[in-house]
Amino acid sequence: MTATTAELPAANAPAKPATVTLAKAVNTALADAMAADERVVVFGEDVGALGGVFRVTDGLTARFGENRCFDTPLAEASILGTAIGMAVYGYRPVVEMQFDAFAYPALEQVVSHLAKMRNRTRGAVGAPVVVRIPYGGGIGGVEHHSDSSETYFAHTPGLHVLTPATVADAYSMLRQAIDSPDPVIFFEPKRLYWSKAALELPVSTGPIGTAAVRREGRDATLVCYGQSVPVCLAAAEQAAREGVELEVLDLRSLVPLDEEAIVRSVGHTRRAIVVHEAAGFAGFGAELAARIAEKCFYQLEAPVARVTGLDIPYPPPKYEHWYLPDADRVLDAVDRALAA
Amino acid sequence: MTATTAELPAANAPAKPATVTLAKAVNTALADAMAADERVVVFGEDVGALGGVFRVTDGLTARFGENRCFDTPLAEASILGTAIGMAVYGYRPVVEMQFDAFAYPALEQVVSHLAKMRNRTRGAVGAPVVVRIPYGGGIGGVEHHSDSSETYFAHTPGLHVLTPATVADAYSMLRQAIDSPDPVIFFEPKRLYWSKAALELPVSTGPIGTAAVRREGRDATLVCYGQSVPVCLAAAEQAAREGVELEVLDLRSLVPLDEEAIVRSVGHTRRAIVVHEAAGFAGFGAELAARIAEKCFYQLEAPVARVTGLDIPYPPPKYEHWYLPDADRVLDAVDRALAA
Amino acid sequence: MTLLDLTASPRSASVTAGPSWDSQPLRYLDEHGAPVEGGLRPSAEILDPATLLRGYRALRFARAFDTEATNLVMQGRLAVYPSCRGQEACEVAAVQALRVEDWLLPTYRDSAALVLRGIPAVDALTLLRGTWHCGYDPKAWRTMPQCTPLATQGPHAVGLGLAAKLAGDPVVALCLFGDGSTSEGDFHEALNSAAVYQAPVVFLVQNNQYAISVPLDKQTHAAALADKAVGYGMPGVRVDGNDLIALGTVLDAAVRRAREGGGPTLVEAVTYRMQAHTNADDAARYRRSDEVDQWRRRDPIERLATYLTALGTLDAAVEGEIEEECAAYTARMREQFAEEPGYHPDEMFEHVYATPTPRLLEQRELVRAELGDATDAPGTGTEQSR
């Protein structure tokens, strides 16, 4: 499973690829998509002059004009619904929900329309809208600024749900999301906005729906995505020092799910730990754990463990380090799995 | 696990308990709660003169007056938010969302306020609101009238999520929900509104958070709730004719979850089939399957099976019999489990 | 009372139009089909007898269609039908105000508008027959799927209008709402956004006085729904929804204004839902029959008939022709709905995504396996029981 296959650099590419933040990678993907296809329009709250509260849309209005990147009135349901109308007309809207919890007002539009448009019109009309949602905690935000809401969307048939964890994926996956004929909920791990890596363009990190092995190992598989990927890599690093080799599987796409990659890895390591920040109960990890337990029933040496957010409302900043899955908690679960 | 312990009938109760529909049981519970506690108020769309589109609030306005049961403007977020304000003031609001999909506009109020009020105020203020949601399919409804949306709520910490499957539970659980100091999402299985049983009052079918064994069996456990309970009972009936004894566990409460009852039953039968109407992927059954696979890891003889709605938007009426889990599908899963 | 200079500043248009709403909505004909003293002054084009006769035919056609659809419910051919009886003038005027390239955004109550746009009845009624959700190609007909989640179509109209504006296309979106749905947040967000974007959208509220059982005075404390326009800085017009000529006049002006870059307009058409909410509803629980009787006297079809008869445009011969046309159409409808439609479970999996995911393909196999041999035959109603 080596989904990270960088394409050859273009002839006029700089000799050394620039090191950029994940936020900048998203910004570049937006700009490149807008340059490549004039049907692509970007809108949302504060995405214009301000460039978004995370500066992800920085410079787009200046470069492409107000007709291509514009501020909306403060009304998330209307932002989503407007995007649906524009998509039906022929545009490729990319909208920003300012924070995870502020996408909730748009849920009816997402569930009852965006997810169903192609289906209810018997395939006649799709709704190629990308909904960008900065999500997750660990940034010291006040309440409503740190939710991990991916489960609501992943459980809703008709949506693709993607979430990059690396700079290259942020670029590549967003380009693919914009090219998709179907709606994509694009979860951006906001704590990783400031993480940096070299980005050589153009880059394509494998098709939608494929996971990536971020580290190979034989003793157990850490199944993760988004902000939990660096947490799992840190845990694996630590474990390696004690001679335990953990495989880290970055799902990248929750819907569609790369079941094959999961089964292949766990079939091999015979132990799985599922890691995410969202509350564990009925969270996305439940699907992963249930699926692994079913498909690898005869291979598993230990119950699939889940290391997730607690089943409480996301806590205040001073408490969040107790809430968030960290390397220690992951390693505790690994220990239990190895002891089983 | 015999949660169905009817209390002694009151002295002046009729000799023979009346046979009533589940809808009538809900109606009676509302009326009795309103009579018992004047803080209880009922409101929503068409709940007044019309008595609700399912006639569940029939007669309440006539009996208790417009101040106790009233029609609202057509605005679900506002209905929910108004209930929150009234609850904080000291009332016990019971609101109706007309159909499952029409609760979506209220999701922000539910997730960002209702579920969090007690938590965010450090326990100072609770939000004892009951949100009644008729849910599920099989009634030949047009789109948006047959969703099973329980997973969105069950994944949201801070809410209780209940769903009765019997006439007695409909009464008893709603009374308990109204008495609860915390918010309760009360899912009413709308296809069962017209199912009938004798109802002897007062009845108390066991505390919130306890499951009920609806049929005992030794070969496998069917874990189910709401509309899937009669489906599972029918499957068990059929299986019994072929000598297979299935235990049917009606969860009644999704949050809190009676894990003990589940583990006790599956520990005993060593096989589990989880059944619900909601789309399977990342659905509530994933939590059940994951939990069973974890807690009964060493007892299970076969992978936990999930028999659920398909991973598609709820289909049009003519197709829904292909979508809904039925006894045949349950029995197929049982066969596979027994063959494993 | 000729207030239709919508090019005036929105504010003054709405504010100064205000007082008229306290008394009567804008009209051309009174309840007896006679032109109102000091009423609207429609254009010569609208008053052209040939145009009016076309409108009248459409009204009769809408009524015939609606009546037949109601019959189909009773025969078990449709699962449910929300009738537009009494509101036909709104259905006709909405469709006639639009060009082929304009977009219409209908609700569940606007099936008549769909067939008036040209959509075949079987396709238009697919939703209510239960054979699929939307039975027509929205792009081909420039008509969005009928919308059930109330007011959610509003933002879609803004999107279509804004798209047209950005593309430089002279295309207008006309969005239908019920009175009850004006209480929803999406109604507000749509109108507010449309005004900010100055998108070419006409919002037409059919104020039929009820949202299922809930009367208008429990929906709003405003003197008129058209008053809501003021808060969005757009013109708001209150018009008699049973007066086709008045409706045509108002909607033509609003559509023209939108097309010419003047931005959105809110039109409130005052009408009445003559039937229960749907066949499943029991209107006797919440309204008196004398109220219904009163509105029966304001019937939009009779009103125009009286006027056209007085003009000499309508006579028994023309009536006979129209009657025949309608009868032929409804007879064909009956025939078409007598056939049980074919459908196959495979279709459930085909349109969830442009390309089915592996998971869906698996589930399709599962259902196919359950069907056994039946999968070989093209889907028919007989496959219903598995």
Place this chain on the structure above:
Amino acid sequence: MTLLDLTASPRSASVTAGPSWDSQPLRYLDEHGAPVEGGLRPSAEILDPATLLRGYRALRFARAFDTEATNLVMQGRLAVYPSCRGQEACEVAAVQALRVEDWLLPTYRDSAALVLRGIPAVDALTLLRGTWHCGYDPKAWRTMPQCTPLATQGPHAVGLGLAAKLAGDPVVALCLFGDGSTSEGDFHEALNSAAVYQAPVVFLVQNNQYAISVPLDKQTHAAALADKAVGYGMPGVRVDGNDLIALGTVLDAAVRRAREGGGPTLVEAVTYRMQAHTNADDAARYRRSDEVDQWRRRDPIERLATYLTALGTLDAAVEGEIEEECAAYTARMREQFAEEPGYHPDEMFEHVYATPTPRLLEQRELVRAELGDATDAPGTGTEQSR
């Protein structure tokens, strides 16, 4: 221009009040602190020098508090702070219009209103300090938790007001909004419902011209936010938000009207956000400093000071006293915030439900186990790293 007979029919009040909004919001003092010719005529009670001095003290206190909170951010004692600098007159007027038993519904920007209600600064700033979400008991202070999801507090205000009305209590709910939040569906649903219920609610929009970076003209096409009242059939009043006397006059009338059963009122206070959205924001990206300078000249505190000085109510001695009071208060704030607050992870599990579920008890054990011995000690900031 004394338009405050809110007992008149809502419709005519809003419609006839309309034209004034085109020119100037209602005021008593001009920008230089002199009574405006033909302006509002406040009651004798409001114009009483003692009352005015109390208002002035409150303004100074609000400014001092706001300034100190901003300092605390720079010192790392608060995680973030949305300043109300420039909007102090709104904060003061909102609180002074209410009785102890009335409810206040503040947003994240209204921390000053909280301390003006009497809530200790550490409790009021708990949210922004990050030690808990809401740091005070809403029932004890009749003050809802500061609301972050925009406009969602609107329906809560309706619920509180309706509850009071049904209970027969003479209690009013005053709900604060920002201009941007008026675009949200919840704003609409709240105002519409409040009007239908005739609930005793006053909706006060602090139109500070921006929603983060988005200026008002991208938020609405209406001439004024107060115009939105028309569509709800409630009075709408546009008032100078930097004129404490005008605000007091308007809010007193609106609160009285609500308390006496006259229903809700929408008040738009025209003001300006002098600081960036929060300390994390960069306002230079979207507005020019000369715009800010212009508003600096309309400062609500200076305006009242000039007037009171002219009256002879305010002099250097009184100023000195106020200065001292404020300095003492902010010094105490500094002290209190210098202490790291105690907190213990157990608390995360205690308030999710009235009684923790078995699942939560399990998770509490897990976290306790991770903490090891530290659980025995009462929680302190030192437990932060586990």
